[in-house]
Amino acid sequence: MSSYKIVSFLCFCLLFSACSEDMQRSMSPVPNAFGKLNEIVVIADERIWEGPIGDTLRYYYGASYPILPQPEPIFDLRHFTPEELDKDPIRKEFRNYLFISNLNEEDSPTTQLVSGDLKEERLQKAKSDPNYSSTVARNKWAKNQLLIYQFSFTDDELVQNVKKNFPAVAKRIQDADREKIEATIYFGGENPAIQAEVADKMDAKMRIPSDYSLAISNEDLIWMRRELDDINSNLLIRKINYVDQSQLSKKGIKAIRDSLGRQYVSSTIPGTYMRINDIDLPMFTSVKTLNNKYALEARGIWEMVNDFMGGAFVSYLIHNPEKEELLFIDGFVYAPGKEKRNFMQQLEFIISTVEF
Numbered sequence: 001m002s003s004y005k006i007v008s009f010l011c012f013c014l015l016f017s018a019c020s021e022d023m024q025r026s027m028s029p030v031p032n033a034f035g036k037l038n039e040i041v042v043i044a045d046e047r048i049w050e051g052p053i054g055d056t057l058r059y060y061y062g063a064s065y066p067i068l069p070q071p072e073p074i075f076d077l078r079h080f081t082p083e084e085l086d087k088d089p090i091r092k093e094f095r096n097y098l099f100i101s102n103l104n105e106e107d108s109p110t111t112q113l114v115s116g117d118l119k120e121e122r123l124q125k126a127k128s129d130p131n132y133s134s135t136v137a138r139n140k141w142a143k144n145q146l147l148i149y150q151f152s153f154t155d156d157e158l159v160q161n162v163k164k165n166f167p168a169v170a171k172r173i174q175d176a177d178r179e180k181i182e183a184t185i186y187f188g189g190e191n192p193a194i195q196a197e198v199a200d201k202m203d204a205k206m207r208i209p210s211d212y213s214l215a216i217s218n219e220d221l222i223w224m225r226r227e228l229d230d231i232n233s234n235l236l237i238r239k240i241n242y243v244d245q246s247q248l249s250k251k252g253i254k255a256i257r258d259s260l261g262r263q264y265v266s267s268t269i270p271g272t273y274m275r276i277n278d279i280d281l282p283m284f285t286s287v288k289t290l291n292n293k294y295a296l297e298a299r300g301i302w303e304m305v306n307d308f309m310g311g312a313f314v315s316y317l318i319h320n321p322e323k324e325e326l327l328f329i330d331g332f333v334y335a336p337g338k339e340k341r342n343f344m345q346q347l348e349f350i351i352s353t354v355e356f
Contacts, residue, residue: 033142035095037177037184037342039076044100045110048158049079053100056159060166065341067281067299068312072341074170082109092141095180096173099149102158114149126151133161136172146176181349185209194224202239203320204327207353221264232334233343235350236260240326242319247326250285253298253317254278256328267307277303277310291355294319302332312340314348320356329354 035041040061048054062073078094085091101114103126115123117137125132137147148169152158188210197217198206208224212235216223225234238260246252254276261274276283283300295318303310313332320327331347333340 030139031093031142033093033095033145036076037180037345038074038173039078039094039096040173041091041094041097042077042079042100043082043085043097043110043113044079045105045108046081048100048102048110048155049081051155053155053158053162054079056162057098057100060162061170065344066284067301068340068344069281069301069310072339075173082113093145095145096176097140097145097147098169099147099151100158100162101149101151102153102155103151104153114151117147117149118151127153133157134165134169146173148172178349181345185346185349194222198222198237202237202327203323203325203356204237205353205355206237207350208235209350216264221260223264230336231338231343233347234330234332234334235347236264236328236330236332238328240328242324242326248294248296248317248319250283250298253285253296253315253328254283256317257298257313257315257330260328260330261302265304267304267309269307272304272307274302274304276313277301288316290316290318290352293356309334309336311335312344314344314351316351318354322356327354327356 042049042057044054049057058077061075061077064071065074080091099110099114099117101110102108103111103115103123105111117140118126118135122132122135133152134148134150137149139145140147150158150161150165150169152161186207186209191208191210191212194208194212194214195206197214198204198208201217201219201222209226211228212224212226214222215225215234220238222237223234225232238256240247240256247256258275261276263273265274266272278300281301283298285296285298288295288297295316298313298315298317300313301310302313311332311334313330315328315330318327318329329351331344331351333343333347335343
């Protein structure tokens with residue numbers, strides 16, 4: 001074989017090999033991102049994670065979820081350095097990532113990773129615009145992936161960046177988690193019978209999961225619940241005539257909840273009833289808008305009088321101006337010895353579907 005043919009043959013083999021590798025990569029299935037609800041994977045150098053910046057991250061993102069009997073964080077944080085990230089491909093398939101980088105540290109593996117993702121145009125913008133300190137990307141390594149980059153040029157600026165951007169970042173991650181929460185809640189579909197009951201007696205539409213059953217349904221109250229092992233999730237709904245603004249107050253919503261707890265909710269022991277415990281932990285209230293309607297939200301813990309039971313609750317008192325009525329909806333959990341944050345989030349999601 002001539003030397004020309006040999007060279008041509010080798011070039012063809014190399015080209016074919018390269019094309020095969022490219023085709024193999026392009027035809028490889030893109031994995032679906034996985035991970036627990038409320039989990040954030042933090043990518044940062046060890047120095048950043050163990051120093052004041054990491055402390056600030058843990059202070060804000062690891063703060064207590066409001067309000068639970070035992071403290072649970074708003075987010076579960078998992079930390080990898082870029083080197084640890086590369087050690088195992090599975091570490092690139094989580095759902096939510098937060099990259100923290102001091103862009104002045106050119107030798108930093110995290111800075112090199114972030115700089116490569118930002119590209120030159122965004123890097124120049126970060127240098128010239130002090131307000132440009134974060135950006136968002138999606139699906140870098142897997143489908144349904146959210147990646148948030150926070151960067152500055154000094155550690156002090158980075159600390160301030162983490163503080164300033166926390167509300168927006170937290171909301172973005174919680175919004176991204178809503179799809180997973182919804183899929184979990186309505187995995188078995190919806191319960192049309194209870195939904196019809198709510199529509200008929202409370203003049204409201206609400207998406208009720210299929211695994212909820214009616215405990216009580218009368219002209220004054222609908223109580224539905226889901227019982228699973230040692231976890232008991234409950235929803236109470238009551239329609240109330242609107243008299244004046246004083247009903248939409250901390251005192252007003254507490255009076256409604258305690259009245260229903262005394263009248264309807266007890267344990268197997270005679271003389272027991274449910275009430276708000278705002279001695280051990282305060283009850284917090286805040287004004288919300290729920291599907292374009294004014295609502296007062298209350299969060300706190302409940303206890304069973306004359307029994308050793310308790311848990312977390314969230315209540316909404318929603319004003320329906322067209323009928324001059326209030327709709328009271330309360331979600332509470334009884335799950336002794338178990339973490340309750342995710343169960344409370346599920347109740348909040350169900351309540352958020354209500355419409356007059």
